[in-house]
Amino acid sequence: MAPPAKTCASCGRTIQWRKKWERDWDSVRFCSAACRRRGVTTVDAQLESTILELLARRASTSSICPSDAARAVGQPDDWRDLMEPARRAARRLVAAGEVEITQHGHVVDPSTAAGPIRIRRSRS
Structure with missing residues (x-):
């Protein structure tokens, strides 16, 4: 069962849970590498x-x-x-x-x- 969805800290879109994030889902803040680079200015x-x-x-x-x-x-x-x-x-x-x-x-x-x-x- 997938954990509840999160919101990207940069773009505000819903982050869909991915199997590869299973171990560190609690620390995921961004939906993509582009959002991670952009951040919030x-x-x-x-x-x-x-x-x-x-x-x-x-x-x-x-x-x-x-x-x-x-x-x-x-x-x-x-x-x-x-x-x-x-x-x-x-x-x-x-x-x-x-x-x-x-x-x-x-x-x-x-x-x-x-x-x-x-x-x-x-x-x-």
């Missing part, structure tokens, strides 16, 4: 706090787009480079139970969501 932490700040300024029923956080953190010309880091930050916040990711108003699994997403405060 100061920009990532800044995006997380910006998402929470933007949501705090809005009505409790409102949501934001990851681009709102990317624009707030990035420069006018390079905010698009921060779109994937903003999505990763949102997934980490979902794992922490602080926000939910939605598509068309319905909560979706952040590990498998493809396409445009919205971020809102957790309602549960």
Whole structure:
């Protein structure tokens, strides 16, 4: 029987248990070598706090787009480079139970969501 799934510390996606991790599952923090190299940077932490700040300024029923956080953190010309880091930050916040990711108003699994997403405060 596989142990419960974990969340990657870098990208926020679900880490699927693998037989090769059986002995050291407790120390597994990242889903891949790329995530282990990337880690969580100061920009990532800044995006997380910006998402929470933007949501705090809005009505409790409102949501934001990851681009709102990317624009707030990035420069006018390079905010698009921060779109994937903003999505990763949102997934980490979902794992922490602080926000939910939605598509068309319905909560979706952040590990498998493809396409445009919205971020809102957790309602549960």
